[in-house]
Every structure is written in C-alpha cells, then in structure tokens.
Amino acid sequence: MKASLLVLALCGFSAVAMAEESGAKVAAQQARAEQYTYGSHPDIAKVVSVSDIPNICAVVPMRMTYLDSQGKQHVMAYQVMGNGCSNG
Template sequence: MKALLVLVLSSLCATAMADEVPTDVAQQQPAIEEYTYSTHLDVAKVISMSEIPNVCEVVPAKMEYDDSKGQRHILRYSVMGNGCSNG
C-alpha cells in the first residue's frame, strides 16, 4: 500500500514539474517584432529564417537573429513568394 502511495505521489510531482517547463521556455522566447522601414536592424548573426512558399503573392516571413550585444530577436516581415515568373 505504501509503495502504491509513493508511486502516485511521484507521478503527481512529475506531472507538476512537466507543467512548469513550457512556462520557463515561453519566458525565454523573445517577443516577435514587426519590421517597418524605420526599423533599425542590428544583425550580428542570423539563427534561422522561415521558408518562403512557392506562390506569387506577398507572404509573411520570420528571421531569428542575434544582435551585436548577443540578444536574440525574432523579426516578422513581408516578402514576395518564390512562385512568380519573370516572363
């Protein structure tokens, strides 16, 4: 009976700890910044860029980068899709 009680309590503790992990990760994720023509960009290192779809229209894209101070940023901007032909 004691073993069953210990098993139940340990599973509850593991579940409670698992619920806390996404909160910590969400706090570490930088806010998404919207690009405008007046946005000053300080890009020291590009971490990732979203894939541009094969459509002929303006689509949203994201770039994750580190600035010269080492802070992580996520920038959302608009780009023309890769599906247009020039002739």
C-alpha cells in the same frame, strides 16, 4: 504504493508545467517581433534563423531571429514575395 503514485503524479505535473512554460516563452518571443520598416538600420551581427518562404504567388510574412552586436537576441518581422510566381 501510495508514495510511488504520489511521485508519479508529481513527475507528470512537473512535465506539463515545463511544457506550458516553454510554450509561453515561444509565444512571448513571437509577440515581441520588431516590424521592419524601410530605412531602418538594425544591428545584425549574426542571423540565427529565417522562416521558410512558402511556394505561393503572394506577399507572405517572414520572421528572422538574429543576434545584435551585444549578443542580445531579436526577432524581426517583414514581408517578401512568395516563391510560387512564374515569369511566363
């Protein structure tokens, strides 16, 4: 009985540790975002993902994850106008 409780406790601890590690990787990736500046020429071979543009009428931050020509993953931060503006 004690052995099964010990195994159960270790399994629970390892699941929490793995979740914390995954969260740390996401946070590190977000912190490493390269800020796009006008005139820069990023080496974009393949776009992996782009954040959704919110439906508001304001300048909003965006993130694009892409692979360069060497296969290395990058995250670029930039700004766009939201989709919530009307022309009338």
